Amino acid sequence: MLVSFSFDIKHADSNSLARVGTINTPHGPIQTPAFIPVGTKATVKSVLPEAMADLGAQALLSNAYHLYLQPGADILDEAGGLGEFMNWPGPTFTDSGGFQVLSLGVGFKKVLAMDAQTFRRDDVIAGNKDRLAHVDDEGVTFKSHLDGTMHRFTPEVSMQVQHQIGADIMFAFDECTTLHNTRPYQELAMDRTYAWAIRCLDEHKRLTEERTTKPYQALFGVIQGAQYEDLRKKAATDLGSLESSGQSFDGFGIGGALDKGQLGNIVSWVNQILPEDKPRHLLGIGAPEDLFVGVENGCDTFDCVLASRIARTSAVYTMEGRFNLSNSRFKRDFTPIDDECDCYTCTHYTRAYMHHVFRGKEIISATLATIHNERFIVRLVDQMRQALLDGNFADMKADFLGRYAHRSGQDRD
Numbered sequence: 001m002l003v004s005f006s007f008d009i010k011h012a013d014s015n016s017l018a019r020v021g022t023i024n025t026p027h028g029p030i031q032t033p034a035f036i037p038v039g040t041k042a043t044v045k046s047v048l049p050e051a052m053a054d055l056g057a058q059a060l061l062s063n064a065y066h067l068y069l070q071p072g073a074d075i076l077d078e079a080g081g082l083g084e085f086m087n088w089p090g091p092t093f094t095d096s097g098g099f100q101v102l103s104l105g106v107g108f109k110k111v112l113a114m115d116a117q118t119f120r121r122d123d124v125i126a127g128n129k130d131r132l133a134h135v136d137d138e139g140v141t142f143k144s145h146l147d148g149t150m151h152r153f154t155p156e157v158s159m160q161v162q163h164q165i166g167a168d169i170m171f172a173f174d175e176c177t178t179l180h181n182t183r184p185y186q187e188l189a190m191d192r193t194y195a196w197a198i199r200c201l202d203e204h205k206r207l208t209e210e211r212t213t214k215p216y217q218a219l220f221g222v223i224q225g226a227q228y229e230d231l232r233k234k235a236a237t238d239l240g241s242l243e244s245s246g247q248s249f250d251g252f253g254i255g256g257a258l259d260k261g262q263l264g265n266i267v268s269w270v271n272q273i274l275p276e277d278k279p280r281h282l283l284g285i286g287a288p289e290d291l292f293v294g295v296e297n298g299c300d301t302f303d304c305v306l307a308s309r310i311a312r313t314s315a316v317y318t319m320e321g322r323f324n325l326s327n328s329r330f331k332r333d334f335t336p337i338d339d340e341c342d343c344y345t346c347t348h349y350t351r352a353y354m355h356h357v358f359r360g361k362e363i364i365s366a367t368l369a370t371i372h373n374e375r376f377i378v379r380l381v382d383q384m385r386q387a388l389l390d391g392n393f394a395d396m397k398a399d400f401l402g403r404y405a406h407r408s409g410q411d412r413d
């Protein structure tokens, strides 16, 4: 098996942990830092793959849990893999499903990052809700959110599912906790994630050798540990040096419960320990201000559903901050969403038109707003990459946040 995966660092910033590099995959390179748009169910909702390529997306990330339930990982395998199936010729990622099976289990579908002070007890997560998932040392048993059928994910099953889906970059199956969990529970979950990481490496090795005709798929370990410095550092130390069946992780994902105010600390604790020559992906982070924190603290790639999800509700990112196009003040505004944006939407349509299609609930509203938001975030990270190469990242950051944060405060609906 030819291991056609590598990471080359082209430039390391002297004032921070940031670096510029290239991740090489069997489906092409990714220039980093890079934002990876999310197509959860093998589609970026409402947008054609060609439009994603045109707006500068270098890779797409889909979700193993959703694709396992529908249409089934075997269908994607038969189709020739995720990229072939969804008509995306470039690199692809899948996340392991750990986040989804567990976040459905505790009843939070979307938000894991929240104020650590709000809840303390483990039993809060069960609440009055019927739990959809139960975790034990072997794996997670969960109920499908689609039809209520029972399923079980173990590290081995997650690897089998992700190999069938066939993305270039996969993530190890981890136990994803929330800030609701107590410190003793976080420790337990971290030990479990470590044991599961070994099982993922073993199964990944076995499947790689079994499926010799398939392109090499890289496996990233996932660093947990919530907001605790010692736990995060331990996870980075243990997983960073882990080798099993002669196989180590090709890169790392930083995941789990975190307080947004602690993001920079958490990422820097971890990235100062992880092997420098392997790529680091910050899972589920994609708000403009957080991307700067991630980049300057040594993360190479990012994914987040926010850009497309908020677009469908008429919320757009601009240099003037984030606002909602359905607001009546845009009814006669014949300027682009963002006059500094070079996307298809901004070069062909006005705020007044966008306001009209959102008010009329026209399908094209989602398409046009998603193209703009994805372009805005992809381009912002591209600009960070260029600023690192030019040696003016700090100025670029201050300039962007000065305008963005200032105007956001004024313009938020």
Ligand SMILES: [Zn+2]
Binding pocket: 337, 338, 341, 342, 343, 344, 345, 346, 347, 371, 372, 373, 375
């Ligand atoms: Zn635009």
